[in-house]
């Protein structure tokens with residue numbers, strides 16, 4: 001039987017904003033920039049102390065393609081801006097021919113690049129501060145204060161204690177749909193095969209870097225565990241849920257055990273791990289059900305309410321439009337989601353869960369939040385044509 005304690009529930013309201021973005025991954029960054037650029041006072045809160053989420057703290061430092069694999073750019077706007085920001089101060093392997101703003105390229109490789117997580121963090125700080133987004137690190141979202149489907153404020157925990165913020169619209173970019181879920185939105189949960197990405201270097205790698213004159217050649221992005229389908233998983237591996245604290249802990253410990261096994265077999269003076277991920281590398285934990293759930297049958301399909309297109313990072317050709325309805329949930333008036341938590345399933349999820357669509361849906365969510373905040377309406381009542389016009393003007397490709 002569960003024992004309960006009565007929690008003190010009077011918390012001070014310490015800030016009011018037009019838009020509050022919860023979670024500073026690439027989706028949150030896209031949302032905060034878009035809301036701010038559309039004239040809103042914007043707070044971006046993040047539970048760690050750096051922006052970028054899985055793409056930086058999680059060491060997932062491969063910015064997958066912005067193109068369709070046939071020379072045509074599919075993702076523009078803030079997602080394209082962030083690709084170039086990721087390599088502003090660090091290394092890259094962006095093929096010649098793909099430049100910011102171009103729409104096609106004869107390049108033989110796709111519009112994608114590796115990047116340095118640390119330098120991306122530095123560039124993100126610079127951009128967000130310059131644009132006037134109010135940043136709050138080390139701040140964990142705790143609960144939404146809901147009244148008839150309207151979020152009247154959110155309670156957070158940080159070094160100042162337990163405090164509340166009020167926002168006209170909340171953007172949930174926690175990667176786990178924490179805000180939506182606690183607000184009562186219907187969500188889907190899924191389990192994950194163990195994956196553990198980290199960086200090491202070795203004497204051999206260092207030698208290679210010096211010979212080639214390329215610092216990236218000195219680093220090795222080592223992958224342990226399996227892919228999204230458990231291919232390459234070690235014998236006896238199991239799947240984990242990222243919505244349970246014990247499971248998250250077991251997932252991370254199991255990943256580090258794989259590193260330990262590798263270290264056991266290597267001489268300490270020839271190989272060194274440079275950095276380990278600072279967040280659990282779950283591909284998915286929770287996604288909203290949404291007014292519409294994208295399916296693999298939606299590949300190459302037009303949607304009237306599209307807020308952006310993306311190619312398929314796995315193969316050349318297929319393209320996907322992302323309808324606005326996948327970002328919002330029935331019964332929830334002023335919360336919108338973006339990134340790896342939008343309503344998608346199967347292959348549609350595989351295509352839309354990666355960095356470029358996360359940043360792109362972030363931009364859509366931030367722009368929609370600005371419209372709803374300014375008009376004082378629900379996120380499901382905004383003028384879609386008006387939203388699309390704003391997105392197109394800022395470089396988003398709405399239809400393929």
Ligand SMILES: Cc1cc2nc3c(=O)[nH]c(=O)nc-3n(C[C@H](O)[C@H](O)[C@H](O)COP(=O)(O)OP(=O)(O)OC[C@H]3O[C@@H](n4cnc5c(N)ncnc54)[C@H](O)[C@@H]3O)c2cc1C
Nearest residue numbers: 023025026027047053054141174175281282339340354355
């Ligand atoms: C193993 C693995 C390999 C991958 N490979 C690639 C790849 O090669 N290329 C690619 O493009 N994509 C890849 N992806 C997918 C991609 O990294 C993510 O889907 C994408 O970065 C998600 O961005 P996001 O902003 O939606 O979420 P996240 O990056 O998860 O950001 C969420 C942010 O919210 C914060 N947060 C969470 N809860 C709270 C809370 N309660 N309060 C405050 N803040 C909170 C987190 O700290 C985090 O910063 C991979 C993912 C994994 C796990």
